[in-house]
Amino acid sequence: MIDTPAATADRPTTRPAPRPAPRPGILDITPYKPGKATAEGVENPVKLSANENILGCSPLAREAFLAAADSLGLYPDGRGNRLRAALAERWDLEPERLILGCGTDEIFALLNQTFLTPGDNIIQGEFGFGAYAIGARANQGEVRYAPEPRYRIDVDAMLDLVDERTRLVFIANPANPTGTFLPRAEVERLHAGLPGDVLLVLDGAYAEFNTDPTFGDGLDLAREAQNIVVTHTFSKLHGLAALRVGWAYAPAAVADAVDRIRLPFNTSIAGQAAAIAALDDAEFQARSLALIETWRPWMIQQLGGLGLEVVPSSANFVLVGFERSGGRIAAAAEAFLAGRGLIVRGVAGYGLPDHLRITIGLEAHNRAVIEALGDFLGG
Ligand SMILES: Cc1ncc(COP(=O)(O)O)c(C=O)c1O
Numbered sequence: 001m002i003d004t005p006a007a008t009a010d011r012p013t014t015r016p017a018p019r020p021a022p023r024p025g026i027l028d029i030t031p032y033k034p035g036k037a038t039a040e041g042v043e044n045p046v047k048l049s050a051n052e053n054i055l056g057c058s059p060l061a062r063e064a065f066l067a068a069a070d071s072l073g074l075y076p077d078g079r080g081n082r083l084r085a086a087l088a089e090r091w092d093l094e095p096e097r098l099i100l101g102c103g104t105d106e107i108f109a110l111l112n113q114t115f116l117t118p119g120d121n122i123i124q125g126e127f128g129f130g131a132y133a134i135g136a137r138a139n140q141g142e143v144r145y146a147p148e149p150r151y152r153i154d155v156d157a158m159l160d161l162v163d164e165r166t167r168l169v170f171i172a173n174p175a176n177p178t179g180t181f182l183p184r185a186e187v188e189r190l191h192a193g194l195p196g197d198v199l200l201v202l203d204g205a206y207a208e209f210n211t212d213p214t215f216g217d218g219l220d221l222a223r224e225a226q227n228i229v230v231t232h233t234f235s236k237l238h239g240l241a242a243l244r245v246g247w248a249y250a251p252a253a254v255a256d257a258v259d260r261i262r263l264p265f266n267t268s269i270a271g272q273a274a275a276i277a278a279l280d281d282a283e284f285q286a287r288s289l290a291l292i293e294t295w296r297p298w299m300i301q302q303l304g305g306l307g308l309e310v311v312p313s314s315a316n317f318v319l320v321g322f323e324r325s326g327g328r329i330a331a332a333a334e335a336f337l338a339g340r341g342l343i344v345r346g347v348a349g350y351g352l353p354d355h356l357r358i359t360i361g362l363e364a365h366n367r368a369v370i371e372a373l374g375d376f377l378g379g
Contacts, residue, residue: 179313327353
């Protein structure tokens with residue numbers, strides 16, 4: 001018998017209908033999980049979970065942002081020439097070697113996209129910031145994690161992982177979520193040990209909070225090197241996380257390559273204007289740093305006094321360890337703090353289930369955290 005079209009349609013099909021398929025590896029990626037912003041049953045919780053600037057932002061930046069409301073119908077200058085010039089002047093850098101991005105997160109993604117061929121690898125610390133790995137995996141790159149003994153980047157462990165398929169090495173300095181830093185001499189040793197075709201990315205998101213004399217953000221090293229990129233963000237010290245502005249200083253050839261694939265308008269008029277104004281507000285920057293320098297040692301001392309393990313921090317947050325319990329105690333402490341309206345960051349996703357990361361807050365917030373943890377541990 002010859003099938004009629006209707007008879008064929010009734011028959012169960014054996015082959016599934018073709019569907020768009022993401023590139024291999026994409027569905028193995030765990031999405032980035034931002035710090036929580038709400039606490040159940042608490043009206044106005046204090047958010048100490050995303051390392052934002054608890055002072056807000058510079059009033060000058062706010063004014064510049066509001067003035068940008070008059071330009072909402074316009075496309076921004078895609079190259080951000082005014083911001084580029086302001087950054088170049090501030091640090092005596094060549095404007096054409098700068099990369100601007102929708103936060104530094106975008107710059108990490110662009111570097112991965114520019115340099116990785118499937119099967120290449122990147123290297124980062126065991127507890128390294130999640131955005132590097134997501135970008136690498138999205139480009140079918142392998143992510144190699146170097147052990148971080150005592151929560152610190154270990155240069156030799158990183159160098160041990162390098163092979164001919166290594167394209168990028170990412171270091172946050174100071175690091176998130178540990179808060180530790182790699183001294184300038186160790187960064188130099190790492191750079192000296194890398195082949196010339198491996199790009200060393202020094203993520204300085206928290207660099208402004210580290211005034212230790214042995215520390216450097218790497219800009220000086222990057223001036224002469226052909227394979228160093230230093231990134232900085234307006235999200236932390238400058239308090240402009242909402243506006244998504246980051247920048248990088250790169251070798252000219254790297255900046256040129258990245259510029260070819262970035263989105264044409266990846267920073268906004270409001271973001272560029274607020275960033276320029278923020279750069280000029282030395283008073284706000286000093287006030288933000290002073291807050292951290294006052295309360296970071298206090299938090300470290302108080303948390304230690306509660307018998308908790310405190311990782312020495314050079315950033316605007318502190319990583320604190322609870323007893324090894326497969327995360328049970330840390331999670332209970334996080335929930336207890338949330339019940340008091342204090343949102344901190346569980347870092348199990350970073351391989352640290354027994355730790356919490358706490359952003360330094362205002363005096364009242366910091367005291368409330370210590371009091372709550374005291375009650376939690378005593379209760
Ligand atoms: C180590 C590190 N790098 C970069 C960033 C991202 O900054 P941005 O807001 O510029 O994308 C963060 C944000 O938390 C961070 O912790």
